[in-house]
Amino acid sequence: MLELLERIPFPQQLDRIVIFTGLVAGALVTPIAIVLLALLIFDEITAAEVVFWLAAAVIILGALGAVLLPNIVHATLSLVIALLGVAGIFLLLGSEFLALVQVLIYGGGVTVLLLFGLMLTNAGDDPKVTDGAQKPFAFLVGILLAGVVGVALVDQDWAKTEVAVAPFTTLGERLFRDFGAPFEIASLVLIVALIGAVAVARRDRDEDDDTVEEGESS
């Protein structure tokens, strides 16, 4: 138990990570924010556009950090930044409920789950990870995918419509009346997945004996 506690990167190490990450993120985002504010003051863009570009910068930088950083803990914390930016985008799209859910589930649950996964695997001893040899190929595929889909989306003539705010009552009606059966199935999926996770990850008492026997017989 003590050994486990020592492997939690807390408080000194985590403090340093959080402060360092905050400084880097601030240094990257501040110039963008200043440019956007200048454009806003000179009436080039609207306030909503400022929020959009700021959230987009946070998302892209956070996502790049999550896939490029060699330190596994930094990459996971970078994912949190990107997902909080996604919550901002949801607010801009008029879905307060989804923004709340995003912050609660990703900012809280999934992050803690991932950090626990890091702690229980060997991230404490060796946080640096190496990427596969297929990296250049993966880079090419990623660029091509984003490029092709992006060009296809821009090329399309979208109808000029406004964002509509999704009211909570409409969402609740849709979710529980029209999507009642999928809702129940989703709850079933959740419980099965969680029980399955416990069953898979549980440490069996006689597991060690089994491995010893197998080793002897072979």
Add this chain to the structure above:
Amino acid sequence: MSDIPIENFLVLSAVLFGIGFYGVLARRSAILILVSVELMLAATTINMVAFAAYFDHEAFTGVIFAIFIITVAAAEVGLALGIVLRIFRERRTAYVDDASELKW
């Protein structure tokens, strides 16, 4: 509510999906592959919510689908981390390259 064209949101989600796809292909650590999958799921969620907010003003079906995506993503992370922990306990590694018995 705002005068941002829908292309902005769609291109943002496409770029995010590309970054996540790169991560899934390039990373070796199973947990970082999970992180990249989360990015891809976030990209699809942005896409669906954007279409719902712009083109589906009565029903908001895309928002409902986004709720289901988030639910299934949470279940997926839990189950996948259980499997990663199991693999790590069996062979002291969290790299997907080292668990390639089923590779043909």
